[in-house]
Amino acid sequence: MKCAVCKNGDIINKVIDYQTKIDGNYVLVKNVPVEECNVCGEQFVSYETAIKIEEIIKANNSLLVTLKFLSTIWQDKSLKLIIP
Secondary structure: OEOOOOOOOEEEEEEEEEEEEEOOEEEEEEEEEEEEEOOOOOEEOOHHHHHHHHHHHHHOHHHOEEEEEEEOOOEEEEEEEOOO
């Protein structure tokens, strides 16, 4: 299947660690299946996967752990990890 964005690349299946920002905090969900273009790198998740990510985040909201870290690039940012 060809990439819908660049129209040149082929789509390959991968498993990634998905990260996003919610309410000012970074959230990481591990082992998320995606389709990725081998040319432009655009990633696509299925509707079912998007729903599952949302369910995981909602179900584990009370288990989120905030980790503070400092670096010259990030300054003071928060990263929330879902710990199963």
